[in-house]
Amino acid sequence: MSEDPQIRASKIVETYQPVAAHIVQATKLTDTEILLELRLGNGQSLGHGAGQFVQISMFGVGEAPISVCSSPTQTETFELCVRAAGNVTKALHRLEAGDWVGIRGPYGHGFPVEEMVGKDILIIAGGIGLPPLRPLINLVLENREQYGRLIIVYGARSPQDLLFTDELNLWATCDDVEFHLIVEEPDDKWQGPVGVVTVPLRKIDIEPAKTLVAAAVGPPVMYRFVAFELLQKGLPEDNIYFSLERRMKCGVGKCGHCQLNNLYVCVDGPIFCYSDLQGLEEAVEAWAPPTAEAGGKRREPGKGHG
Amino acid sequence: MSICVVEHDELHALVQRLIQQGPAMGPRERQQQPGFYYFDWLNSADELVLDYVTTTLPPKKAFFPPREPFLEFSRTDPAKVRSMTDEGPFVLLGVHPCDLAAIEQLDIAYSDNIADGRYLANRARTTAIIGVDCWPDEYCLCTSVGTEQARGSADLFLTPIQRGYLVEVRTPRGQELLGDSAQLPATDQDEADTAQFRREKQRRVTAKFATGVEQFADILAAGGLTEVWQEVADRCYSCGSCSLVCPTCFCFDINDDINLDLTTGARIRTWDSCQLPDFALVAGGHNFRGERWERVRHRWHRKFLYLYTQYGRPFCTGCGRCSRACTADINLVEVSNDLIAYAQRETQNV
Amino acid sequence: MKTQAKPRVAFFDFACCEGCQLEVLSLEEQLLEMIELVDIVTWREAMSEKSDEYDIAFCEGSITREADIERIKHIRETADILVSLGACATIGCHNALKNQFSMDEVLHIVYGDRAEWFDTISARPITAVVPVDYQVNGCPASLPEFVTVFKHILMGKEYKPPNQPVCVECKLKDNLCVYEKGMLCLGPVTRCGCDAICTSYGHACFGCRGLVDDPNLNAAQDVLAKYGLSVEEIVGKFRVYNNWPELSLEESHSDG
Numbered sequence: 001m002s003e004d005p006q007i008r009a010s011k012i013v014e015t016y017q018p019v020a021a022h023i024v025q026a027t028k029l030t031d032t033e034i035l036l037e038l039r040l041g042n043g044q045s046l047g048h049g050a051g052q053f054v055q056i057s058m059f060g061v062g063e064a065p066i067s068v069c070s071s072p073t074q075t076e077t078f079e080l081c082v083r084a085a086g087n088v089t090k091a092l093h094r095l096e097a098g099d100w101v102g103i104r105g106p107y108g109h110g111f112p113v114e115e116m117v118g119k120d121i122l123i124i125a126g127g128i129g130l131p132p133l134r135p136l137i138n139l140v141l142e143n144r145e146q147y148g149r150l151i152i153v154y155g156a157r158s159p160q161d162l163l164f165t166d167e168l169n170l171w172a173t174c175d176d177v178e179f180h181l182i183v184e185e186p187d188d189k190w191q192g193p194v195g196v197v198t199v200p201l202r203k204i205d206i207e208p209a210k211t212l213v214a215a216a217v218g219p220p221v222m223y224r225f226v227a228f229e230l231l232q233k234g235l236p237e238d239n240i241y242f243s244l245e246r247r248m249k250c251g252v253g254k255c256g257h258c259q260l261n262n263l264y265v266c267v268d269g270p271i272f273c274y275s276d277l278q279g280l281e282e283a284v285e286a287w288a289p290p291t292a293e294a295g296g297k298r299r300e301p302g303k304g305h306g
Numbered sequence: 307m308s309i310c311v312v313e314h315d316e317l318h319a320l321v322q323r324l325i326q327q328g329p330a331m332g333p334r335e336r337q338q339q340p341g342f343y344y345f346d347w348l349n350s351a352d353e354l355v356l357d358y359v360t361t362t363l364p365p366k367k368a369f370f371p372p373r374e375p376f377l378e379f380s381r382t383d384p385a386k387v388r389s390m391t392d393e394g395p396f397v398l399l400g401v402h403p404c405d406l407a408a409i410e411q412l413d414i415a416y417s418d419n420i421a422d423g424r425y426l427a428n429r430a431r432t433t434a435i436i437g438v439d440c441w442p443d444e445y446c447l448c449t450s451v452g453t454e455q456a457r458g459s460a461d462l463f464l465t466p467i468q469r470g471y472l473v474e475v476r477t478p479r480g481q482e483l484l485g486d487s488a489q490l491p492a493t494d495q496d497e498a499d500t501a502q503f504r505r506e507k508q509r510r511v512t513a514k515f516a517t518g519v520e521q522f523a524d525i526l527a528a529g530g531l532t533e534v535w536q537e538v539a540d541r542c543y544s545c546g547s548c549s550l551v552c553p554t555c556f557c558f559d560i561n562d563d564i565n566l567d568l569t570t571g572a573r574i575r576t577w578d579s580c581q582l583p584d585f586a587l588v589a590g591g592h593n594f595r596g597e598r599w600e601r602v603r604h605r606w607h608r609k610f611l612y613l614y615t616q617y618g619r620p621f622c623t624g625c626g627r628c629s630r631a632c633t634a635d636i637n638l639v640e641v642s643n644d645l646i647a648y649a650q651r652e653t654q655n656v
Numbered sequence: 657m658k659t660q661a662k663p664r665v666a667f668f669d670f671a672c673c674e675g676c677q678l679e680v681l682s683l684e685e686q687l688l689e690m691i692e693l694v695d696i697v698t699w700r701e702a703m704s705e706k707s708d709e710y711d712i713a714f715c716e717g718s719i720t721r722e723a724d725i726e727r728i729k730h731i732r733e734t735a736d737i738l739v740s741l742g743a744c745a746t747i748g749c750h751n752a753l754k755n756q757f758s759m760d761e762v763l764h765i766v767y768g769d770r771a772e773w774f775d776t777i778s779a780r781p782i783t784a785v786v787p788v789d790y791q792v793n794g795c796p797a798s799l800p801e802f803v804t805v806f807k808h809i810l811m812g813k814e815y816k817p818p819n820q821p822v823c824v825e826c827k828l829k830d831n832l833c834v835y836e837k838g839m840l841c842l843g844p845v846t847r848c849g850c851d852a853i854c855t856s857y858g859h860a861c862f863g864c865r866g867l868v869d870d871p872n873l874n875a876a877q878d879v880l881a882k883y884g885l886s887v888e889e890i891v892g893k894f895r896v897y898n899n900w901p902e903l904s905l906e907e908s909h910s911d912g
Contacts, residue, residue: 015423016560016573017377020384041384059379059387060564060571061813064589085589087813100384128590219592247588249560252420256557256580259604260594262612267419281529282594282604338858342832363830372828543821543844543872550827564807566689577828582820583870598872631827633835633844634875635882 015252018057018102023095024077029163033128034093035069036080040103045075050135051110051214051243051271055251056080056092057102064088065248065266068106069131071138081131081163107251111136111214111241111271120148120211122204124226126155126197129216130163132243132270136214137171144176151178151204155197155217158185180204196222201229208234214271216243223285227274240274242285308481310489311496313470320487321351324397324434331368332399333358348399356400356438357466360445360627364405364553366412368398369428372550375563375572376424382569390572392427397434397483404448404625406437406458408553413459414617415556424575434483437463438471439503442511445626447639449508450515453623467499513639516646519610519620525649526611532599534648538641539599541634546579548628548636549605554621555579580604606645663810666698666710667741668731670717670724671751671779676742676797677701677716683799693810712737712809716797718744718751720779732786737809740781740788741802743795747866748900751779755899781900790815795864795897798850818849819869822861826852834860840883842893845871864897 020041027035040046046054048068055063064086070079082092095101113136121140125133140147152171156162162183171179180200182193193199197217213235215226223242230240246258246265253267261280263269277286312320324330325348332354336342343358345365363372380386401409416425437460448454457463461480464471472492475481492500515522525531549555559578564571578585581601586594595601613621622638629637667677681687681702697707713735719725732738743749754762755778763771782788790805792798801817808815822843826833834841834855842863843855854861880890 014389015421016575017389018387020387059381059573060562060568060811062562063560089589091813102379102384102387219590245588245590245592246594247586250422250558252422253418254416254420254422254556255559256578257559257585259580259586259608261607262615282600284594336832339832339837342836344830344832346830362832363827367830372830541872541875541878543823543875544870545821545823545844547823547827547833547844550824564811566686566693566803566807568693568807568810579824582824583868584819598870631833633823633833633841634879 016104016250018055018063018104020100021103023097023099023101025097026095029081030161032161033081033083033163034095035164036082036092036095037070037077038080038101038103039077041100046078046103046106047075048072048078048106048135049110050113050139051132052106052108053132053248053251053266053270054080054103054105054107055248056082056088057104058088058091059102061091062088063102063104063249064092065107065251067132067243067270069134071135071142073139073142081128081134083128105251107248107266108270109268112273113139116140116212117146118148118210120151120207122149122151122153122206122211122213124153124197124201124213124215124217126217126222127157127161128163129218129243130154132216133214134164134167141174141177148210149178150176151180151206153180153182153197153200153204155182155184155195158183159187159190178204196225198225198229201226206233206235208236208239211235211239213240214243215240220284220287224287227286228288237275237278238273242272242274242277244270244272244283244285246270308475309492310473310475310484311467311470311492312464312473312484312487312489316488317464317471318351320484321348321354321399323485324399324483325349325351328394329396330399331365331396333361354400356464357441358400359441359443360402360625360630362627362631363551364408364625364627365398365401366405366409366553368396369432370412370425370556370577373574373576374424374428375574377573378570379562379573380570381564386570389424392431395431395433397436398432399436401435401437401458401460402440402625403437403456403458404446404453404623405553406435406460406463407453407456407623408458408625409435410456410458411554411617411619411621411623412556415613415621418617434462434479435460436483439463439465439507441507443626444512445629445637446511446624447513447515447622447626448624449511450513450639451519451620451622451624454508454511455504456623465500465503467496467503469496472496472500513626513637515639516643519614522642522646523611523614523620525646526607528649530652531603531645531648534641534645535599535603537644538636539597539602541636542581542598542602543634544581544583544598544601545633546582547631547633548638549579549581550577551627551631553623553625553627554609557585580608606642610642662693662695663711664697664707664709665694665712665714666707666731666735667696667701668698668713668715669700670715670728670745670782671720672717672742672744672749674701674716675795676744676792679796679799680714680741680802683803686803690806708734710735712739714739714741714792715745715782716741718748718779718781719785720751720776722775722777725785728782728786737789738782738786739790739792739805739809740783741792742797743793743864743866743897745782746791746793747898748779748781748784749795749864749897752781752899753895754779779900784900791817793817793847793865794850798853798865800851801849804849817847820848821868822846822848822850822852822855822865824848825850826855829856831855840880840885840893842876844879845873845876862896863894867898 021038025037053067066080069081171177248266249255249257253264258265261282277283333343343361416422461477463474609622740746825848839860841860843861846863847865
């Protein structure tokens, strides 16, 4: 480090310094989810890819990693869907149009959208898993002719928990979208199917070789069941992409909180190819599910790394 | 690189001069507990101890403080969100080879991929490092990880000899530090003293891995060691002391501290440890490393497998601080050798 | 925050030494900053005015009589936010030492032939009687945590007591480990948030802030036994502050 410290310091970007962003619109989606539309104060576009996330700051409370849920082609503003879980996200729920927050990012490795062109796209979303997949859905819809089938499976706890209901209605009525909606706890008015995402998934016929799957389905065990169903259908492991949740704190692969074996979810993910998670004992989402013994694909956790 | 000899009095004067020129951090003896040392800012050359065994915290605290406010903010004014000014340059004195190697590793990890600007800015304030060779104690394991002769980015490196120190001048900055100090040519006797010191140091390291680091990484990668991890976890408090005193650990947490006006405050980076129970807990409630034994395994995997694979060297420099700090007597070398022995037994049984 | 909307704060105490309130008073200048944000309407230890109308109640002490239960329930109903202040209110502290004896025995030891004049129940923290919104641990209450909790309340934030041992804060301060000085310390199993105040001043940790969520008592017993402590002595060491709920040290020790 023989370089003049002054020169060196001046070259260094402020890795953890957020830029101001203003709330254009705050829309309550459910009792626990709010949709924030934001515009960066510096006039720049966020420039995110589908599947990437930002660190949003409520100064005095802290930062939280939130997936960008608007299409990459929407450049003036971007959207974040926030579930009230901790202090930061609860504070975000109190925001109104005109308020400001801090934004760092976008961070992480998104979906391989280039690879997806020409393929059938199967999207599997559970609960709060829909927002990180929404940019991908929008991207496909915007360039519909570039892709094969678009199949969307979305499961929520109850009809009251459904996110983006306007869009769900749109997908349900589109001729070129195969949309499957399911809830676990129906109310009196619910007329659709009841259960978890694997129920409709089981019935869907796909051409394994030309189908790419993007899934974000909530608790780790649900990922395992989804993987099991997909592998049963003969889908190659290389064709499955999972969006994983970990404790992303710094966003740049330094602070260590989001490590998954040797990987940093904030840099190497949050979108991972299923085959890249094989043999990683901390990739609990990619463990074979308990019922998979019959399928003979069970691995012993704790054996091998990557 | 050149070599010269600086006598005791002359080195004392050099240190005194450096302290007068600007802040200098080095190992000092604890006044209340003689025989124990810590890195701190020096007021005079008399405070610097060059023949210390180890310190509680490693010298990384000079440029990577345990608790560092780095951003000030106002909740009402985006223009008042700004990075907090660094203090000026300083020099770091009396750093052992293991800690020199550790500083080099932190530099590598923090510069890799998306560089950590905050760390690098602070690190750049370290305008000089003077290293010194040392005698090991029963916890030191430098010979197992190949750091016993590490020099890292030391500008000067001192080896104690009969008439003072044999000084390796490793950089132009090192030459500049020596300035007008009398630099005597090293005699055959001085060279022999130095060689003797190094041989003796090597001989005194008794804590040793039963395999090389490459084989050890293979053993960890092969897995199947859950029984050993669980046995260690039975004794482990999950107190995080091992990683909080580690010279190569670089995990941290970020939190906001607001003032009593409830408007202004600072964002703070604090050292964190993967051994603490909530390290991998997410807002949704799932703890991705909730079991104590998984955290123990992660510590070894991180040091001797993941970062070893990534950077070609284990992220352990053999300083032994983790073993000294563990009140439950979990010893890095003993556990590592238990793992090696277990793996070898398992292989034989197959 | 507008002046007329200032939340009203009351301090109350139950069985305790009132040292936590004294500790809060020692905040001095910081206390002046705090009363810019709130109105203190009741605080027997610090002022003569009082009021039955308050929004935030800080309660020190343990519940040791039937009448205390009614009183704390009333405070709980009146206050929007109830805070247990200090070890007696949060984990039972020394008060709960008496629970090892029968209440009859306790009354006779303390009051002799006047025992029947008094009533007593097993001592318990406030947290065991009514739900509390915030906790401040420590004996006396840890000031850094008190100020943090105060700020969290006013900002409408939840406060989760840190689930890390005192070792963390002690290490960050570059203290020499108490064990290196040949002293026994409960720091490795005790919840931090005190800024390691005792160990920073050369003392050992006595565990006044209660145990972390998942303490490895197995490790603690091994370590303390290594220093020559009998099981009874180890239990005694823990019992100075940690009596509620009843510790199961003896049981777990017999396994190992």
